[in-house]
Amino acid sequence: MELPRHIGIIMDGNGRWAQQRSLVRTQGHLEGLKAAKRITKAASDIGIKYLTLYAFSTENWKRASDEVNFIMGLVKQFLRSEMDFSVKNKIRVRHAGDFSGLPHDIQKEISQTMEDTSGFDGMQVILAINYGGRDEIIRAVRRYISGGNISDISEKELSSYMDNPDIPDPDLIIRSAGECRTSNFLLWEGAYSEIFVSKKLWPDWDREDLEDALENYKKRERRFGGIANVA
Numbered sequence: 734m735e736l737p738r739h740i741g742i743i744m745d746g747n748g749r750w751a752q753q754r755s756l757v758r759t760q761g762h763l764e765g766l767k768a769a770k771r772i773t774k775a776a777s778d779i780g781i782k783y784l785t786l787y788a789f790s791t792e793n794w795k796r797a798s799d800e801v802n803f804i805m806g807l808v809k810q811f812l813r814s815e816m817d818f819s820v821k822n823k824i825r826v827r828h829a830g831d832f833s834g835l836p837h838d839i840q841k842e843i844s845q846t847m848e849d850t851s852g853f854d855g856m857q858v859i860l861a862i863n864y865g866g867r868d869e870i871i872r873a874v875r876r877y878i879s880g881g882n883i884s885d886i887s888e889k890e891l892s893s894y895m896d897n898p899d900i901p902d903p904d905l906i907i908r909s910a911g912e913c914r915t916s917n918f919l920l921w922e923g924a925y926s927e928i929f930v931s932k933k934l935w936p937d938w939d940r941e942d943l944e945d946a947l948e949n950y951k952k953r954e955r956r957f958g959g960i961a962n963v964a
């Protein structure tokens with residue numbers, strides 16, 4: 734199978750990475766940010782068209798406020814420090830999740846970056862921040878109800894109310910740090926995604942790990958509920 738068009742990544746294991754080194758959790762997130770930058774560059778070089786990074790879930794607000802604030806600071810850092818790279822590589826940055834629930838300064842930063850990169854036709858990086866799959870579906874249903882007749886609801890129609898309806902469903906969802914669950918990530922869009930779980934903690938991820946995941950993906954046979962092609 735060829736290259737996936739859209740890859741989603743659950744960047745897990747920052748806390749464990751820090752704990753193993755007797756460091757504070759935030760140090761793990763800082764290294765996680767560096768890994769996110771490495772993988773974004775690698776994905777763009779390889780020719781991936783869409784990359785969704787799960788940076789902060791709707792459930793992550795339950796964490797200590799220091800940790801939450803630190804992650805929000807990293808989001809800003811990512812947006813600012815990647816601008817040169819985005820311009821050079823024509824990367825378009827987008828957002829998935831409940832935008833209205835984000836702090837105003839983060840909203841401003843994301844809006845600005847989305848505007849500055851909106852004309853770029855290279856890889857699209859979708860930052861899932863304050864994102865939850867169930868929350869996205871609920872928000873889509875609310876928008877749908879407020880605009881129309883709910884008796885004609887269909888998968889196709891509801892899909893068009895999701896956060897980024899023009900983006901194809903993820904072909905591959907990668908999760909680092911070994912846990913075999915989706916954790917509320919791209920529930921609607923990921924219905925038929927191939928899932929690749931790696932034991933490696935997110936801060937240790939490098940280009941070769943992405944290449945391994947792609948090698949593994951190539952061997953999969955996607956049937957979308959149908960039956961195998963018999964030669």
Ligand code: FPP
Pocket residue numbers: 744745746747748749750762765766769786787788789790793804807808811860910
């Ligand atoms: C999960 O590890 C990671 C997060 C909740 C935060 C991810 C954020 C970043 C990598 C930085 C921001 C990145 C971008 C692209 C803007 P965990 O803390 O749940 O780890 P644990 O399960 O080992 O405790």
